[in-house]
Amino acid sequence: MMQHEKKHEKLIMDGHEVARALTRIAHEILERNKGVKGLALVGIRTGGVHLAHRLAKRIQSIEGGTVPIGDLDITLYRDDLALRKDQPVIRKTAIPFNISDLKVVLVDDVLFTGRTIRAAMDGLIDLGRPAEIQLAVLVDRGHRQLPIKATYIGKNIPTSRDENVQVFLEEEGEEDRVVILNGGAP
Amino acid sequence: MSLKQKDLTTIATLTPDEIMLILETADSFKEVSGREIKKVPALRGKTVVNFFFEPSTRTRTSFELAAKRLSADVINFSPSSSSVVKGETLLDTARNIEAMQADIIVLRHQAAGAAETLARGVKSSVINAGDGWHEHPTQALLDLFTMREKHPTFKGLTVAIVGDIAHSRVARSNIYALTKMGAEVRAVGPPTMIPAFLDRLGATVHYDMDEALRGVDVIMMLRLQLERQGRALFPTIREYSRLYGLTADRVRLANAGAMIMHPGPINRGVEIAPDVADSFSSVILDQVTNGVAVRMAVLYLLAGAN
Amino acid sequence: MTILITGGRVIDPGRLDGPAEVLIENGKVAAVGQNLLAAASRDKGSVTVVDATGKLVLPGFVDLHVHFREPGFEYKETIATGGASAVAGGFTSVCCMPNTNPVNDSQSVTEFMLEKARAAGNCSVFPVGAITKGSEGKELAEIGDLRRAGCVAISDDGRPVMNSMVMRRAMEYALAFDMPVIDHCEDLHLSEGGCMNEGLVSTELGLAGIPAAAEDVMVARNIALAELTGARLHLAHVSTAGSVRMVREAKARGIRVTAEACPHHFSLTEEAVRGFNTLAKMNPPLRAWQDVQAIKEGLADGTIDVIATDHAPHAGQDKQREFSDAPFGIVGLETALPLTLALVEEGVLTLAQAVAKLTSEPAKAFSLAKGSLAPGADADLVIVDQQQGWEVDPSRFRSKSKNTPFAGWKVKGLVLRTFVAGRVVYESA
Numbered sequence: 001m002m003q004h005e006k007k008h009e010k011l012i013m014d015g016h017e018v019a020r021a022l023t024r025i026a027h028e029i030l031e032r033n034k035g036v037k038g039l040a041l042v043g044i045r046t047g048g049v050h051l052a053h054r055l056a057k058r059i060q061s062i063e064g065g066t067v068p069i070g071d072l073d074i075t076l077y078r079d080d081l082a083l084r085k086d087q088p089v090i091r092k093t094a095i096p097f098n099i100s101d102l103k104v105v106l107v108d109d110v111l112f113t114g115r116t117i118r119a120a121m122d123g124l125i126d127l128g129r130p131a132e133i134q135l136a137v138l139v140d141r142g143h144r145q146l147p148i149k150a151t152y153i154g155k156n157i158p159t160s161r162d163e164n165v166q167v168f169l170e171e172e173g174e175e176d177r178v179v180i181l182n183g184g185a186p
Numbered sequence: 187m188s189l190k191q192k193d194l195t196t197i198a199t200l201t202p203d204e205i206m207l208i209l210e211t212a213d214s215f216k217e218v219s220g221r222e223i224k225k226v227p228a229l230r231g232k233t234v235v236n237f238f239f240e241p242s243t244r245t246r247t248s249f250e251l252a253a254k255r256l257s258a259d260v261i262n263f264s265p266s267s268s269s270v271v272k273g274e275t276l277l278d279t280a281r282n283i284e285a286m287q288a289d290i291i292v293l294r295h296q297a298a299g300a301a302e303t304l305a306r307g308v309k310s311s312v313i314n315a316g317d318g319w320h321e322h323p324t325q326a327l328l329d330l331f332t333m334r335e336k337h338p339t340f341k342g343l344t345v346a347i348v349g350d351i352a353h354s355r356v357a358r359s360n361i362y363a364l365t366k367m368g369a370e371v372r373a374v375g376p377p378t379m380i381p382a383f384l385d386r387l388g389a390t391v392h393y394d395m396d397e398a399l400r401g402v403d404v405i406m407m408l409r410l411q412l413e414r415q416g417r418a419l420f421p422t423i424r425e426y427s428r429l430y431g432l433t434a435d436r437v438r439l440a441n442a443g444a445m446i447m448h449p450g451p452i453n454r455g456v457e458i459a460p461d462v463a464d465s466f467s468s469v470i471l472d473q474v475t476n477g478v479a480v481r482m483a484v485l486y487l488l489a490g491a492n
Numbered sequence: 493m494t495i496l497i498t499g500g501r502v503i504d505p506g507r508l509d510g511p512a513e514v515l516i517e518n519g520k521v522a523a524v525g526q527n528l529l530a531a532a533s534r535d536k537g538s539v540t541v542v543d544a545t546g547k548l549v550l551p552g553f554v555d556l557h558v559h560f561r562e563p564g565f566e567y568k569e570t571i572a573t574g575g576a577s578a579v580a581g582g583f584t585s586v587c588c589m590p591n592t593n594p595v596n597d598s599q600s601v602t603e604f605m606l607e608k609a610r611a612a613g614n615c616s617v618f619p620v621g622a623i624t625k626g627s628e629g630k631e632l633a634e635i636g637d638l639r640r641a642g643c644v645a646i647s648d649d650g651r652p653v654m655n656s657m658v659m660r661r662a663m664e665y666a667l668a669f670d671m672p673v674i675d676h677c678e679d680l681h682l683s684e685g686g687c688m689n690e691g692l693v694s695t696e697l698g699l700a701g702i703p704a705a706a707e708d709v710m711v712a713r714n715i716a717l718a719e720l721t722g723a724r725l726h727l728a729h730v731s732t733a734g735s736v737r738m739v740r741e742a743k744a745r746g747i748r749v750t751a752e753a754c755p756h757h758f759s760l761t762e763e764a765v766r767g768f769n770t771l772a773k774m775n776p777p778l779r780a781w782q783d784v785q786a787i788k789e790g791l792a793d794g795t796i797d798v799i800a801t802d803h804a805p806h807a808g809q810d811k812q813r814e815f816s817d818a819p820f821g822i823v824g825l826e827t828a829l830p831l832t833l834a835l836v837e838e839g840v841l842t843l844a845q846a847v848a849k850l851t852s853e854p855a856k857a858f859s860l861a862k863g864s865l866a867p868g869a870d871a872d873l874v875i876v877d878q879q880q881g882w883e884v885d886p887s888r889f890r891s892k893s894k895n896t897p898f899a900g901w902k903v904k905g906l907v908l909r910t911f912v913a914g915r916v917v918y919e920s921a
Contacts, residue, residue: 073214075228076218076226076227076228076256076486077226077227077228081228081229081230086490087486087487087489087490089207089211090211090214090215090486091214092213092214092217093214093217093218094217122227123226126221126223126225126226127221127222127223128222198696275809275812275813276813276814277812295814297814297815297816297817298697298698298699298768298814298815298816299697299699299768299814299815299816300814302767302768303768303812303813303814303815307812317698318698318699318816319698319699319700320697320698320699321698352695355698358696358698381694381695381701382690382691382692382694382695382701383691383692383695384695386692386695387695387696
């Protein structure tokens, strides 16, 4: 089945490119925030969580010190909840620190319509009042439906609206890569 | 993922997977209840009606809080405050409520089967918040949730339920839920309070409390309905309390660290000795907190089934 | 008016079972036999011939237990609508229970009922009078008056006489008129608050149970009193294995006891209540599988003499309630025949036995001059297609009420035509 899917993928970033992009973003985060003081990373479940952990590791190895990391489940903040036939499974939000007055970097894998980020920001603000919210994404594929812009971007990928961009990560048992799958949404 | 059914009127029709889904969803909602802003917009725009024919501040408040934390609009109806008049059937009243575009009706009623009858008659989802002696599904789910926080698996867990099993919806729902999840259930009480063929529901029947408590992980005490005295179910409260009251000595018969649970409110000195009641008050408070999380989960999952 | 029914299989219990013609003259059975047409035409001129080839020709059925609700609850049923329901089910004689409002404990109520029945003109109505005034179980009703007005038996129906002394006196007193005393056997203390059989299902549903013992202890008491007094005891709607056992033993000892069973008690078990189905709520309640088996055995060996419907109409809104608050009872007249024939199909009863339990046996139990096709008898009869299948559709019932648990059942055995005193009172569409 995996083999079959690969045949229909168009590779956008391989493992090396993913790694390089993350390293660059880690540097950019440190540069913009002038170090790790008052900084926190919050990954959006599920892809963003893994990327947040990788970024934290890079930031710590560059700068030393520790950056608090949290996981955010945005399910309850989705704007299509009332429209769906089936309720999505809820995962736990685990942000074991007070986000108030921190500079929070939200981390996600793909930035598309912006609706997930809108939900994530609502979710964050229900948890406290951060000093600043920034956004780091591995891929920005365009087609925004809300006025949202990423602070850090791994790679801009021009896509058509019905294409399906997928980020595969080792943490989920895949080879690191970003692809466009044919045949629209899965 | 959602519950397949429109309503939650009974534990009997839930599968073990569905019970787990509710408990796991409740895990996430418990986190929400621990936040400073204890509110998420998941049920924004939905209307939940609490329809309580029997007074029950605890259960009603728990559902109300759960619905409000999900951002639903909540309306409370009780026969004294609503237009429920003699002669108007439950169904008539419910249809009126449904006409207010209620998405979910939470029903507490003195008649067994009231929730099921209502569910057949309305399009809204119906949650049974206790129907006569029949069931109280969310109570059992929150009891399981509370047990699971200490005992992650139900297989191998031994639970004693002590008291008036025959007239207890809490006992019935717990017996259904626990046996489905693979726990061993011992029903303990005087023979007058053990209903016919209870063993066929998967519980073992015990009349001797001391014997029944040996080796249990959880002791669930039921509230004795004091008004049942004089109906020949037991001679005196004094004798009942001596035979089936939970004392410190009896707690020691159970496994070390056994959980003591009670759906509340407690008759101190009747089914539970005062010192025992004090020593486990924290679990009762846990049950209250967990009740909100479990009810949030049920409301959320049913909203998707609608 | 002369009618000749030809080509059918005539079953006249104890007298005939085979192909025969039935000749009806002036509302009476004139003759049952072969080649009656020539003689009839010669004597009478015009003869209406009804072809019943391949069909059963039976005496009209006799139901010892119906509730026609009039006076008092006409929104549920009237004597006219109940009668229409009866003849649609093949019943040409019914015994109306006294739990009306007012209770039938007086000549005037009895006469009122008979007058309504004459006006309706569909089936023969035999009122059953109350045992005690107002069915309150305290003072005897004027049983002699009730008898004279037309009551054929006495019963306090759903409010059984709990005081054994009162019951003893009623039995003794009724001896003077040779009237059967009917008891709805239920110990009201044992059944208090109960709304279904006490058993696994009541435990699962959390409903208060009515134990089989609530019936058994009263059956035992009544048999003892019948033995003491020598009265004619008739046990209504026997539902438990214990009752069957005790009646069997009492009959063996020569006690004058007869018993009836209802189609729902041999067709359904307590399982039908699941889902809090108020259409499966009746009193006595649907029992366990073993009880149903015992009822069937009792029917087969003659312990249970009679099949009666306990036709108990309730309006839709009465039944659309919480289970514990809904009234007991179901309509039964229009489903009794196919449910009884199912026992024949199952091999529990022979066809002749089944017919006897609907006709001659009930007539005998209450000494009614009905249930037979003997020459000179009222020409009450029914033509039945034993093999015709149909689906129970309550909306087509003649009864005012539709409360049946058998809706949607695919059954066999259709009433084609019903005659009362030689007049066609029902014809299937």
